[in-house]
Amino acid sequence: MRWFFNRNQGDSMKIVALDIGGANTKILVWEDGKSESQLEYFPFWTEKQRFKDFLSSLDLDADIVAVTMTAELCDVFSSKEEGAQFIADCCFDVFERPLFLTSHSDLRRHDEIKDFKTLAATNWLASKYYLEKRFDEGVLVDVGSTTTDIIAFGPGASGFASDFERLKTGRLLYTGFLRTPANTIVTSVPVNGSLVPVASEYFAITADVYNILWGVAYTCDTPDGAGKTYDDSLRRVSRLLCAEPDEVKDEVLGICEYIHDVQVEKIAGAIENAVEDFESEEIIAAGVGRRLAIEAAKKIEIDALDLETQVDIAWNLPCLGLLELVLDSREV
Amino acid sequence: MRWFFNRNQGDSMKIVALDIGGANTKILVWEDGKSESQLEYFPFWTEKQRFKDFLSSLDLDADIVAVTMTAELCDVFSSKEEGAQFIADCCFDVFERPLFLTSHSDLRRHDEIKDFKTLAATNWLASKYYLEKRFDEGVLVDVGSTTTDIIAFGPGASGFASDFERLKTGRLLYTGFLRTPANTIVTSVPVNGSLVPVASEYFAITADVYNILWGVAYTCDTPDGAGKTYDDSLRRVSRLLCAEPDEVKDEVLGICEYIHDVQVEKIAGAIENAVEDFESEEIIAAGVGRRLAIEAAKKIEIDALDLETQVDIAWNLPCLGLLELVLDSREV
Numbered sequence: 001m002r003w004f005f006n007r008n009q010g011d012s013m014k015i016v017a018l019d020i021g022g023a024n025t026k027i028l029v030w031e032d033g034k035s036e037s038q039l040e041y042f043p044f045w046t047e048k049q050r051f052k053d054f055l056s057s058l059d060l061d062a063d064i065v066a067v068t069m070t071a072e073l074c075d076v077f078s079s080k081e082e083g084a085q086f087i088a089d090c091c092f093d094v095f096e097r098p099l100f101l102t103s104h105s106d107l108r109r110h111d112e113i114k115d116f117k118t119l120a121a122t123n124w125l126a127s128k129y130y131l132e133k134r135f136d137e138g139v140l141v142d143v144g145s146t147t148t149d150i151i152a153f154g155p156g157a158s159g160f161a162s163d164f165e166r167l168k169t170g171r172l173l174y175t176g177f178l179r180t181p182a183n184t185i186v187t188s189v190p191v192n193g194s195l196v197p198v199a200s201e202y203f204a205i206t207a208d209v210y211n212i213l214w215g216v217a218y219t220c221d222t223p224d225g226a227g228k229t230y231d232d233s234l235r236r237v238s239r240l241l242c243a244e245p246d247e248v249k250d251e252v253l254g255i256c257e258y259i260h261d262v263q264v265e266k267i268a269g270a271i272e273n274a275v276e277d278f279e280s281e282e283i284i285a286a287g288v289g290r291r292l293a294i295e296a297a298k299k300i301e302i303d304a305l306d307l308e309t310q311v312d313i314a315w316n317l318p319c320l321g322l323l324e325l326v327l328d329s330r331e332v
Numbered sequence: 333m334r335w336f337f338n339r340n341q342g343d344s345m346k347i348v349a350l351d352i353g354g355a356n357t358k359i360l361v362w363e364d365g366k367s368e369s370q371l372e373y374f375p376f377w378t379e380k381q382r383f384k385d386f387l388s389s390l391d392l393d394a395d396i397v398a399v400t401m402t403a404e405l406c407d408v409f410s411s412k413e414e415g416a417q418f419i420a421d422c423c424f425d426v427f428e429r430p431l432f433l434t435s436h437s438d439l440r441r442h443d444e445i446k447d448f449k450t451l452a453a454t455n456w457l458a459s460k461y462y463l464e465k466r467f468d469e470g471v472l473v474d475v476g477s478t479t480t481d482i483i484a485f486g487p488g489a490s491g492f493a494s495d496f497e498r499l500k501t502g503r504l505l506y507t508g509f510l511r512t513p514a515n516t517i518v519t520s521v522p523v524n525g526s527l528v529p530v531a532s533e534y535f536a537i538t539a540d541v542y543n544i545l546w547g548v549a550y551t552c553d554t555p556d557g558a559g560k561t562y563d564d565s566l567r568r569v570s571r572l573l574c575a576e577p578d579e580v581k582d583e584v585l586g587i588c589e590y591i592h593d594v595q596v597e598k599i600a601g602a603i604e605n606a607v608e609d610f611e612s613e614e615i616i617a618a619g620v621g622r623r624l625a626i627e628a629a630k631k632i633e634i635d636a637l638d639l640e641t642q643v644d645i646a647w648n649l650p651c652l653g654l655l656e657l658v659l660d661s662r663e664v
Contacts, residue, residue, distance in 0.1 A: 075535055075556035078567065079576055121574075146532075163574035167528055172574070174531040184515045184532035196499055197598075199506040200478075200516035202534060203407055224407035235410065242405055242453075242495035242504070244412060266529075 016062040016095075017322035019123050020087055022074040023146060023179060023220060027058065028319035035323070037313040041219060044074040051087070055094040064330070065095040066107060066322045068123040073163065085116040101126055101322060103160040107329055121163045123318040128153045130321030131284070134311070139280045141271055141296070141304075142317065143289030145178035145220060150270055152278045170270045175263055177289025178207040178220045182240060185263050189255045191241065191248065198240040206263070208233035209256045210289075217288075260292075268296035275302060286314050348394040348427075349654035351455050352419055354406040355478060355511060355552060359390065360651035367655070369645040373551060376406040383419070387426040396662070397427040398439060398654045400455040405495065417448040433458055433654060435492040439661055453495045458653030460485045463616070465656055466643070471612045473603055473628070473636075474649065475621030477510035477552060482602055484610045502602045507595055509621025510539040510552045514572060517595050521587045523573065523580065530572040538595070540565035541588045542621075549620075592624075600628035607634060618646050 012032050019026040025040045042054050072083030091098045092110040099107040102118045105125050113119065124142075128151050131140055137154020150171045152158070166172035175185065182204045188195040202223050210216045211233040218228040226232050231245070237252055238245045248255070271283060271293070282303035285293035290306060297304035307314040344364050351358040357372045374386050404415030423430045424442040431439040434450045437457050445451065456474075460483050463472055469486020482503045484490070498504035507517065514536045520527040534555050542548045543565040550560040558564050563577070569584055570577045580587070603615060603625070614635035617625035622638060629636035639646040 073571070073574055075533070075558075075568070075571060078558065162579075164579055167531075167574055168523060168526070170529075174529065174533070174574070176532075180532045181513075181516075181534075184513075184519065187516065187519075191500060194500070197502075197506065199499075200508075200512045201407070201506070202513075226407075226410065236407070239405070239407060242499055242506070247494075247496055 014062040014064075015323060015326050016060045016065045017126075017319035017326070018065065018067045018091075019126070019316070019318040019322070020067065020069040020071045021123070021146075022071045025054075026316050026319050027060070028313075028316055028323055029060065029062070030323050035313075037316040037319065039219070039315075041221075043221065044071050045076050048074075048076045048086075052090045052094060055090060060095070062095075064326055065091070065098040066101065066326050067091050067098055068101040068126050068318055068322055069119060070121050070123050070163075072120045080120040081115070081117040084119040088113065088116060088119060099326065101325065105129065105160070105325075107325060122160075124149045124151055124166075125160060126318040126321030126325065127151055128157070128321065130317060130324055133324055135284065137280075138282070138284055139271070139274050139278055140284045140286055140307075140317075141267070141274075141290075141293035142287040143267065143285070143292045144176050144287045145289070146174075146176040146180065148173040148175055148267055148270070148287075148289075148293075150274045152274060152280075156278065170273050173267060173270050175266060176206060177210065177287070177292060178205065178216070178218070180206040180263075181223075182206065182209055182237070182259050185266070186259050189240070190258050191251050191255070196241060199242055201239075203239040204233070204236040206259075206289075208236045209259050212237060212252065212256045213260060219288075264292055264295050264299065267292055268299045271296050271302070272300050284310075286317055288315055290314075346394040346396075347655060347658050348392045348397045349458075349651035349658070350392075350397065350399045350423075351458070351648070351650040351654070352399065352401040352403045353455070353478070354403045357386075358648050358651050359392070360645075360648055360655055361392070361394070362655050367645075369648040369651065371551070371647075373553075375553065376403050377408050380406075380408045380418075384422045384426055387422055392427070394427075396658055397423070397430040398433065398658050399423050399430055400433040400458050400650055400654055401451060402453050402455050402495075404452045412452040413447070413449040416451040420445065420448060420451060431658065433657065437461065437492070437657075439657060454492075455650040456481045456483055456498075457492060458650040458657065459483055460489070460653065462649060462653030462656055467616065469612075470614070470616055471603070471606050471610055472616045472618060472639075472649075473599070473606075473622075473625035474619040475599065475617070475624045476508050476619045477621070478506075478508040478512065480505040480507055480599055480602070480619075480621075480625075482606045484606060484612075488610065502605050505599060505602050507598060508538060509542065509619070509624060510537065510548070510550070512538040512595075513555075514538065514541055514569070514591050517598070518591050521572070522590050523583050523587070528573060531574055533571075535571040536565070536568040538591075538621075540568045541591050544569060544584065544588045545592060551620075596624055596627050596631065599624055600631045603628050603634070604632050616642075618649055620647055622646075 015030045017028040027038045072080045077083030101122045131153040140151040142149040183198045188197040207218045285304045286307040294304045347362045349360040359370045404412045409415030433454045463485040472483040474481040515530045520529040539550045566577045617636045618639040626636045
């Protein structure tokens with residue numbers, strides 16, 4: 001697909017790429033070869049009705065706006081189709097003739113979309129497009145705040161698959177660096193050498209685990225709505241054992257290391273399958289939690305290239321890919 | 333401890349027992365030998381500030397009000413002590429000289445409480461008191477909406493233990509019949525004969541699983557705030573696989589049975605330890621999910637007595653125990 005964009009030679013040109021996730025919206029603003037990225041926390045499960053206002057507030061005046069999404073999975077929508085259409089409608093109302101990435105890796109206007117479900121979960125295709133242009137072929141492991149995407153790219157790589165299909169094949173791991181409830185990674189944790197089952201409440205997330213282990217940029221909401229200090233995370237992890245911090249203070253580092261180990265182990269298992277299928281001997285690690293991908297690769301003794309050393313703003317890979325798609329598709 | 337209650341012979345007498353949990357408040361109103369129970373859904377994590385109004389709205393005029401609690405664990409409180417004091421203060425403001433059950437199994441007035449932490453997680457002691465009066469000794473397995481309490485009672489049974497201690501010894505299992513997120517029970521589910529990892533979002537709970545399998549009284553909030561029909565539960569369980577209902581409709585019964593099996597297996601393991609420690613050959617099954625306790629007992633080939641066949645309103649065991657404590661403690 002190609003479309004025509006009327007402009008005079010020498011006019012300046014501004015393109016905006018949006019990756020609309022359930023928790024975060026990533027934005028890339030490109031103007032005459034220079035680009036800037038931003039990350040906006042916009043959680044659909046509480047804020048959905050404000051989405052159009054949110055888009056307006058971004059004040060993104062541009063010649064072309066292109067959109068990819070994953071937020072349609074959020075359970076404020078009764079189906080992916082409803083979610084995708086809601087998001088597309090809001091974009092259509094706020095931006096001038098926005099373009100939407102479809103599961104066929106092409107860009108469509110709102111009035112060209114027959115089935116809004118084809119807009120669902122497309123953001124990894126944008127990443128794939130970027131990677132193929134930049135690295136020809138390989139396996140990307142993108143550990144985000146919420147999920148881990150394993151994307152094989154290049155001539156042998158397969159095309160679109162739904163989230164459900166990618167879960168089945170191990171290409172989508174629903175485990176992330178910040179928002180993942182600790183008790184969905186482990187059902188018990190070590191205390192004085194024994195494994196003790198944890199509470200099944202939404203008490204602590206991976207942001208708390210890595211906040212305690214390493215200190216992190218805690219860019220999502222906290223489970224209890226309280227602060228983001230070390231002590232706050234300590235209290236939340238303690239609560240997983242129905243305990244006060246002083247009851248488990250000697251155990252808490254070991255508990256966090258254990259949760260971390262299990263999470264890395266899961267990622268390592270998925271990487272192992274992917275590199276085997278794709279006959280690759282290394283991965284490219286990306287995302288806010290790429291450290292986990294690098295550790296996982298080490299565990300299974302394969303090399304990992306940190307995308308951050310290769311690409312500016314590597315955390316915004318889907319928007320980088322979307323921009324390339326726009327630039328390659330347009331005819332000026 | 334004993335206290336004196338001034339009344340004339342022949343006056344009518346009204347006692348109210350309250351078991352204040354994080355999600356539900358159970359109430360028993362006893363008047364001259366007749367009692368009535370009620371269950372009120374009051375989720376602290378969203379409604380905490382309304383708690384005093386909630387208590388007032390119950391319109392519980394009584395000669396004696398006695399209180400036990402577990403809601404202090406809710407993460408709207410920064411510590412159990414803060415939570416227990418908040419709850420006790422609200423009760424003190426609304427009721428006339430209420431009594432509070434402490435970890436020493438005695439009842440105290442508000443001004444007699446030195447350390448409010450001693451009010452934390454006492455409701456299973458009330459149940460234990462009732463059981464010892466009624467059955468002498470045994471092992472109770474109380475599968476509630478949120479947790480499963482395994483309570484050994486009788487001469488050989490130990491006294492108070494905190495939630496943390498009970499988690500460690502396997503006497504508190506943080507798994508329940510309604511509110512437990514399915515992805516804290518299993519990390520993957522069977523689809524076409526393979527295990528597929530599930531999403532780590534708060535998408536579906538045990539109420540959805542048992543709603544699909546058997547139909548249940550869905551007395552808690554739904555994860556997505558939507559309805560409580562079979563189709564609503566189907567949509568929520570499908571979403572665990574990032575799927576629409578039509579993508580997994582042939583699998584969903586098998587998925588629910590699998591989650592159910594794993595949950596029963598966990599309960600069975602805990603029962604096995606408890607009956608071994610206590611040299612018991614049967615259990616008493618109670619709570620809204622007592623069916624799971626009965627199935628678990630069958631799995632390990634021990635007998636289960638359904639408390640519902642022995643006691644009216646067996647789901648309100650803590651309040652029944654609290655009432656007995658009041659009746660046994662008072663001197664008229």
